[in-house]
Amino acid sequence: MERIEIVLGKVRGEIQLFSDENKAGKMDISIIGKKLTVYHTEVSPEYEGKGFAKILLERLVSYARENDLKIVPLCPYVHLQFKRHPEEYNDVWLKEEGEL
Numbered sequence: 001m002e003r004i005e006i007v008l009g010k011v012r013g014e015i016q017l018f019s020d021e022n023k024a025g026k027m028d029i030s031i032i033g034k035k036l037t038v039y040h041t042e043v044s045p046e047y048e049g050k051g052f053a054k055i056l057l058e059r060l061v062s063y064a065r066e067n068d069l070k071i072v073p074l075c076p077y078v079h080l081q082f083k084r085h086p087e088e089y090n091d092v093w094l095k096e097e098g099e100l
Contacts, residue, residue, distance in 0.1 A: 005018070012028070014026045015063070022044075024046075025052045027039075027042075027060055027078075031069065036063070037072040057077075070092060
């Protein structure tokens with residue numbers, strides 16, 4: 001059974017994904033004002049190929065929507081997903097000038 005925890009310090013934190021109480025993956029994030037920056041997504045090798053990165057992405061986006069935040073996708077995985085599916089993420093994607 002998977003579960004997700006959001007662990008935030010004053011500025012930096014993680015979205016953590018657990019599978020059967022083992023930490024299976026995480027996203028490194030920070031929140032400053034209304035900007036949620038995601039730096040890195042990581043899934044442990046033994047959990048790769050199970051859609052866990054997508055689960056983390058879905059939780060990231062839902063957290064941003066729940067808290068009226070805009071996401072700065074510095075993480076290559078998140079940025080790629082935003083570019084591939086802009087209609088799904090336009091409401092939370094804080095685009096840099098000139099970015100499609």
